[in-house]
Amino acid sequence: MAATTNNENVLEVKDLHTHFYVEDGEVRAVDGLTYSIRRGESLALVGESACGKSVSALSIMRLIPYPPGIIVSGEILFQGQDLLKVSESEMRHIRGNRIGMIFQEPMTSLNPVLTIERQLSESLELHRKLNKKDAKEESIKLLRLVGLPDAEKRVSDYPYQFSGGMQQRIMIAMALICNPDLLIADEPTTSVDVTVQAQLLELLDNLRSQFGTAILIITHNLGVVARYADRVNVMYAGRLVESAPTDVLYSKPQHPYTMGLLASVPRLDLPRNRKLSVIDGLPPNLARLPKGCNFCTRCTYSIDRCLEEKPPLEKVGEEHYSACFRSGELGK
Amino acid sequence: MASNDHIIEVENLKMYFPVTAGVMQRRVADVKAVDGVSFYIKKGQTLGLVGESGCGKTTCGRAILQLYKPTSGNVQFEGRELTKLSNKELRNTRRNMQLIFQDPYASLDPRMTAGDIVGEPLIVHNMVKKGNEYKDQVNEVLRMVDLEPRMAERYPHEFSGGQRQRIGIARALAVRPSFIVCDEPVSALDVSIQTQVIMLLMRLRDELNLTYLFIAHDLSVVRYISDQVAVMYLGKIMEITSSDELYDHPLHPYTQALLSAVPIPDPVVDRQRKRILLSGDVPSPVNPPLGCNFNPRCQMAIDICREQEPELRDIGGEHFVSCHRI
Numbered sequence: 001m002a003a004t005t006n007n008e009n010v011l012e013v014k015d016l017h018t019h020f021y022v023e024d025g026e027v028r029a030v031d032g033l034t035y036s037i038r039r040g041e042s043l044a045l046v047g048e049s050a051c052g053k054s055v056s057a058l059s060i061m062r063l064i065p066y067p068p069g070i071i072v073s074g075e076i077l078f079q080g081q082d083l084l085k086v087s088e089s090e091m092r093h094i095r096g097n098r099i100g101m102i103f104q105e106p107m108t109s110l111n112p113v114l115t116i117e118r119q120l121s122e123s124l125e126l127h128r129k130l131n132k133k134d135a136k137e138e139s140i141k142l143l144r145l146v147g148l149p150d151a152e153k154r155v156s157d158y159p160y161q162f163s164g165g166m167q168q169r170i171m172i173a174m175a176l177i178c179n180p181d182l183l184i185a186d187e188p189t190t191s192v193d194v195t196v197q198a199q200l201l202e203l204l205d206n207l208r209s210q211f212g213t214a215i216l217i218i219t220h221n222l223g224v225v226a227r228y229a230d231r232v233n234v235m236y237a238g239r240l241v242e243s244a245p246t247d248v249l250y251s252k253p254q255h256p257y258t259m260g261l262l263a264s265v266p267r268l269d270l271p272r273n274r275k276l277s278v279i280d281g282l283p284p285n286l287a288r289l290p291k292g293c294n295f296c297t298r299c300t301y302s303i304d305r306c307l308e309e310k311p312p313l314e315k316v317g318e319e320h321y322s323a324c325f326r327s328g329e330l331g332k
Numbered sequence: 333m334a335s336n337d338h339i340i341e342v343e344n345l346k347m348y349f350p351v352t353a354g355v356m357q358r359r360v361a362d363v364k365a366v367d368g369v370s371f372y373i374k375k376g377q378t379l380g381l382v383g384e385s386g387c388g389k390t391t392c393g394r395a396i397l398q399l400y401k402p403t404s405g406n407v408q409f410e411g412r413e414l415t416k417l418s419n420k421e422l423r424n425t426r427r428n429m430q431l432i433f434q435d436p437y438a439s440l441d442p443r444m445t446a447g448d449i450v451g452e453p454l455i456v457h458n459m460v461k462k463g464n465e466y467k468d469q470v471n472e473v474l475r476m477v478d479l480e481p482r483m484a485e486r487y488p489h490e491f492s493g494g495q496r497q498r499i500g501i502a503r504a505l506a507v508r509p510s511f512i513v514c515d516e517p518v519s520a521l522d523v524s525i526q527t528q529v530i531m532l533l534m535r536l537r538d539e540l541n542l543t544y545l546f547i548a549h550d551l552s553v554v555r556y557i558s559d560q561v562a563v564m565y566l567g568k569i570m571e572i573t574s575s576d577e578l579y580d581h582p583l584h585p586y587t588q589a590l591l592s593a594v595p596i597p598d599p600v601v602d603r604q605r606k607r608i609l610l611s612g613d614v615p616s617p618v619n620p621p622l623g624c625n626f627n628p629r630c631q632m633a634i635d636i637c638r639e640q641e642p643e644l645r646d647i648g649g650e651h652f653v654s655c656h657r658i
Contacts, residue, residue: 048522149612163613164385193384193549195610198593202609220523223552223595226602246599262597264527266556268579269596269605276556278531279524282492 009077010182010214011060012036016074018052018059021067024287029055029069031238031289034313037182040212042205044229044246046219048283052238053218057184060216061101062091079181097127100175100213104187106167110159116143116170117155120177127178142173146203165196172203179211186218201228222265226250231319234258237284237294240313244320254322256299256330293324301326338372338408339511339543340396345369345405347388347395351618364617365391367567368405370644373560375510378537378544380558380575382551382590386614388567389547393513396545397429398422409511427457430504434516436496440488447484450474450502457507469506477502477532494525498532505536513545518553530557551594555579563587566625567617569644573651583653586626624656632657 018030029052037043047053058064059071062083076083078099083091095101103109111119120142121135130138136155143151146169159167168188175183185204189197205228208215219225225232225246232249234242234257242255253259263277281298290296292307299306305325313323324330346369348362365388373379381389395402398414407414409429417425430453433439440449451470453459460466471481477498488496497517504512514533518526534557537544548554554561555575562572563586571584582588589608596602610629615621621628627637636656644654 048524165613194551194593195384195589196613198595198607198609199611221595222523222597223602226597226599227595250598251600261523264524265597266527266530266552267596267598268552268555268591268594269598269601272555272576272579276527276531278527280528282494282525283522 008038009036010039010079011216012075012077013056013060014075014077016056016059016076017072018055018064018069019072020069022287024285027286028238028289029286030059033074033235033238033240035233035240035243037214037216039181039214040208041230042208042215042217042228044217044219044225044232045235046222046225046232047235048220050283050286051235052286053235054186056235057101057186057216057218060184061095061099063095093127096123096175096180097178098180098182100178100180100183102168102171102175102183102185102188104190106164106171106191107159109171110167112159115156115158116162120155120170120174123174123177138177139173142176143170145176145207146170146173147199148173164192165199168192168196168200169203172200172207176207176211176213180213182214182216183208184216184218187220188217189221189224190219197224204228222261234261237289238286239294239310240321240323241295242322243313244317248317248320252317252320254316254320254327254330255295255324256301256326257295259330260298301330337374339375339410340545341372341406341408342396343370343406343408345392345395345407346403347391347400348403361618364567364620366395366402367617367620369564369567369569371560371562371569371572373511373543373545375543376537376541377559378546378557380554380561381545381547381564382549382554382561383564384549384590384614386617387564388617389564390515392564393431393515393545393547397426397431397513399431427453427459427507428509429511429513430507430509432497432500432504432512432514432517435520436493436500437488437520439500440496442488444487445484446474446479446486446488446491446499449488449499450484450506453503453507459507473502473506476505476536492525493521494528497521497529501529501532501536505540508540509542511543511545513547515547516549517546519548519550526553533557551579551591563590566614566620568625569652569654570626571651571653571655572644573649577649577651581651583647583651583658584626584655585630585632585657624654 014034016030016033020027020029033056045053060076117136117139120139124130124135124138140151140155148169189200229246231245233240236257242258260279264279279298284294292309293311296302296306311323311325313321316322316327345366347366348364350359351361353360369392383389394400396407447470450473474481479498518529546557558575561575561578563570565586571587582591589610592608612629623638623640624642627633642654642656644652646652
């Protein structure tokens with residue numbers, strides 16, 4: 001993938017390795033990840049549980065718990081600055097200020113014993129040096145921006161007094177406080193209903209076009225990706241298997257895993273009796289990865305070479321990369 | 333509605349939970365989790381029950397199985413009125429109706445082996461004594477869900493999420509039921525594993541002539557597996573019809589909004605779809621709005637919707653809708 005430093009890129013991740021050392025041995029949660037996000041772009045990171053997508057996001061924020069986890073090697077260039085080389089105090093200035101993050105479970109991410117006002121003001125006072133009164137006003141403004149009705153009154157409520165969707169809106173407001181250049185949304189809609197999911201994603205999309213914030217959206221939902229991402233990275237067992245602009249990925253998937261995933265989900269727009277193809281087997285244990293391609297145990301197209309060496313991510317089209325020895329012949 | 337090919341008939345089922353207050357635990361209000369639900373399922377068919385969290389779909393499934401004592405209403409299962417059965421009779425009947433749970437991590441006893449989890453219902457219902465025959469039956473059920481008999485000695489933590497859900501399915505199947513309530517059976521699983529379990533459930537339904545009540549919030553999955561689909565909102569059924577009809581011609585404004593909120597995993601197709609964005613949240617079931625439950629969020633609402641509750645009525649071709657504007 002284009003790994004040259006480019007001013008357009010807000011974030012460049014280069015050959016990132018994040019490992020966990022546990023009883024089972026060395027778990028390679030992220031095993032050589034390279035990608036970049038442009039200014040104002042929404043990039044989706046798709047994959048199933050335990051494929052390393054959340055760990056890669058936490059690595060960007062340097063929030064990997066040590067022990068057992070450690071970023072073994074790689075570079076994370078945020079606007080040209082390697083986040084893995086900055087001091088912890090500098091990192092604290094970047095976290096929540098220039099990079100915002102939204103988590104999956106709003107209820108466990110908000111502090112239950114503090115009012116919303118207190119939680120929003122904290123970073124306003126810390127990062128933007130506002131006084132109490134201004135911080136409160138700014139909090140109300142932010143809550144209005146994310147579509148919280150009755151913001152003046154509800155700013156003094158506690159998290160439990162809000163529904164899941166509203167809590168997630170508050171999380172988004174919090175992440176936006178300092179107008180970050182990059183917003184990492186880790187499964188932002190997994191715990192909410194579809195109608196609320198649509199509201200939240202619409203909100204994120206509006207904020208992106210309004211402020212030019214780049215969004216890294218981590219999800220397992222292929223529909224969400226199709227609707228809201230400009231580009232998609234597909235992850236499997238700690239590695240990227242395919243990367244492409246959204247339209248290209250869905251119309252001409254090149255990697256057998258992507259193809260399998262797309263063919264295995266029921267769709268509302270296709271005939272009901274459409275046969276779903278099943279990807280047999282389970283994802284590999286990250287502590288005992290196969291010698292060859294990580295997907296080879298479940299792949300119907302694997303050949304001898306797939307069992308022997310790991311396929312590199314190679315260019316297969318305009319901005320389209322796939323990590324499969326057979327990409328050229330399989331993807332039409 | 334009584335007919336012989338209806339394995340289950342639910343009539344005006346209500347399940348209220350009391351809200352109490354004060355030292356005397358006085359009943360001050362009710363959570364109307366299920367508020368007058370009626371439907372039937374034909375033998376060998378699957379009824380999908382969809383709705384957002386808190387709409388009462390899980391409560392509805394449990395009230396049908398008499399795991400909660402319904403506040404009022406009737407449930408006829410294979411011709412027997414379940415709400416009037418004694419505990420002993422109910423226990424015997426339960427052999428024929430089983431439940432598959434959502435969370436394969438929480439629903440299996442971590443200290444029992446897979447074999448014992450699957451075999452326990454056989455013992456409970458006195459269908460077989462421990463011994464070779466018991467082992468054979470357990471092995472057979474495990475094979476039905478594509479698990480190997482040698483796995484019977486293992487404990488739940490040794491299985492993946494998809495395999496645990498298979499154990500949950502095997503446990504439900506062990507007593508050879510005719511009716512199974514599947515409560516969000518795949519929502520805790522990964523995409524590729526979801527498909528494996530959906531296909532398994534469909535195969536078992538066809539092989540064993542099972543009837544399912546399939547409760548889920550994922551509309552694409554529900555459409556795929558169900559013959560009929562009922563849409564629930566705040567304790568009531570808004571629309572119920574065949575799966576194809578519901579997705580091709582949704583009539584209720586809530587169904588329309590719900591369907592349009594589901595993104596299609598194909599950007600080209602998705603861009604061409606009409607999107608209806610609902611505002612606000614689902615009201616509290618303690619204090620449902622006057623008139624139609626959906627009226628505060630409905631773009632089509634007129635005066636009558638705010639005053640009078642619409643009835644679920646047949647608009648032809650077994651398509652039932654509860655809306656004043658249809």
